[in-house]
Amino acid sequence: MRSLFSRLLLGLALFPLRTSAQSRWPADQDANQLVPGKAVPAPPCRASAPILTSDSLGPLHPGMSLEAVLRVCPRAHFGWHREEGIPEPALAIPLGRSVALAMLQDTAGPKAIVYRILVADTGVRTKEGIGPGSRLRSMTAAWGLPKMGAAECALYVWFDTQPHLSWIMQFPPNWDCSRLESFVADSNSARLPPDLRAGIGILAK
Numbered sequence: 001m002r003s004l005f006s007r008l009l010l011g012l013a014l015f016p017l018r019t020s021a022q023s024r025w026p027a028d029q030d031a032n033q034l035v036p037g038k039a040v041p042a043p044p045c046r047a048s049a050p051i052l053t054s055d056s057l058g059p060l061h062p063g064m065s066l067e068a069v070l071r072v073c074p075r076a077h078f079g080w081h082r083e084e085g086i087p088e089p090a091l092a093i094p095l096g097r098s099v100a101l102a103m104l105q106d107t108a109g110p111k112a113i114v115y116r117i118l119v120a121d122t123g124v125r126t127k128e129g130i131g132p133g134s135r136l137r138s139m140t141a142a143w144g145l146p147k148m149g150a151a152e153c154a155l156y157v158w159f160d161t162q163p164h165l166s167w168i169m170q171f172p173p174n175w176d177c178s179r180l181e182s183f184v185a186d187s188n189s190a191r192l193p194p195d196l197r198a199g200i201g202i203l204a205k
Helices: 002-023 066-072 136-143 177-186
Strands: 077-083 086-095 098-104 114-119 147-151 154-158 165-169 198-204
Touching (some): 077 098
Antiparallel strands (some): 086 098, 098 114, 114 198, 147 154, 165 198
16 A cells, blocks of 8 residues: 555656646647757757767767757757658757757657757768768768658668668659659669659668
8 A cells, every 4th residue: 555655646746747748849839849950939958059979969969868958959849740740849950050859759758759850951071071962972972872762752862871761852843743753663772863862861770
């Protein structure tokens, strides 16, 4: 009985914390959508954008808890980002003039973990100088031939030499979704137009 009573007290003590964490996200998901690369009304957490690596963006990396992110950037901007039409909790984190978008599995508790970080600003760069806006030929010269895939009418590329980092490329001109899917299924990445530019960088676990 004493053990059950103790667990009840602990649950009551944690309830306000969980409620507080949940309430940080705005209720109106449509009016508070976060878009990669779009500025938000929050002060920068760093004076300039850090170097993008294959597993981190400065102090940010997939697998961080919500609390860890807020220690790095206490005034991160809370909102929602739509993945395949479904709103998911996210944080916009200004870094200099760039904005990183951290997507979380949940808004509170042990599942409030960053599972993906999106960057779309041209100010974010790897040590090789590659980032959003870079041409595919530059990426191939630095990292070798990519692998590729298609989902939701978007072209993805990634490189064996850069684990955990992938890219959504700008759509090839004069292509439609069906041509993209058939190309990915029947061709290899060496036939991709070399002038394609990177659109969004994705860090994931």
